[in-house]
Amino acid sequence: MFREDFNSYKSQNPPLSKVLNFNDCKHLLTKQVKEVKVKMNAKAKFGLKPSKDWKVYELNNNSGLIFIKNPFTVTGQRYWIIRSLRDYTNKPNKLNLDIHNIIPQNEEFWTFSQKDINVMNKLRWATLGYHHNWDTKVYSETSKSDFPLDLASLSQYVADVLNFSEFRAEAAIVNFYHMNSRLSGHTDHSEQFLEAPLFSFSFGQTAIFLIGGATIDTKPTALFIESGDIIVMSKESRLCYHGVPKILHAEVNLLTNDNEEINGEELNCDTLEDCNDSIYWTTFQKYINNCRININVRQVLRPINSILDS
């Protein structure tokens, strides 16, 4: 059932009318989603709006699958896009490009890619914290780097608002999607503490996301993920099959016309300034016009542990 739907949504003409759209309140009146009450914080942080203004839903068919309709400000989205492309692609973080040795030793990805568009187009993922091992799927103490403080704070803040206050951000995959990219159905089970939720932040172009059940025999639910939307896979949904069959161009370009208050508490000040420098922002806007960035944050260790169980 999962594969059948995946193939149908990846086609030239996906059945868009069957995709859950969280902009469209009509869906809320159906049996598909219910609203979730969250902790009310009047103060905005990390490029987010105050949580009293968030719209938070849970899927009825996928208990624990929480959807937060874009709670970010425009500056907030720009901030996480700049961090993902320019900073999280720096050593000691790992990139899919590392094995090809195309970036000279003393150069950073973003600076180098400005001179070589092919390098820019080849970027697919970066791993942070405990590095995801794409072959063995096993984390290792010998393959880890410091987790970025701002991203850990963002994740822990969102976790706290949803009453997952024990969450620790220890590993992340930053996925870079092009208009023809896909991510086939999989489960994320490498972490040693699978009771912890997984936080997924998306920026840029729109994805069709499929969330199924514990096996590929369950028919998945399809939903649109737009720029700024957050998905949390908690409880029963944490180990469910999911994938991204299709990337679509966003209907509106949400990252322009920036006339808003900056809620940048605890963010990197220089980067915040860069967000609002329209000339500096241009190269990032150009990238994101045809790409989608997804930051997937996980807790790896059991709460009582400070290193991996062998």
Ligand SMILES: O=C(O)CCC(=O)C(=O)O
């Ligand atoms: O891009 C997405 O929304 C999902 C990414 C994902 O499932 C993963 O990195 O494990």
Ligand SMILES: [Fe+2]
């Ligand atoms: Fe995943």
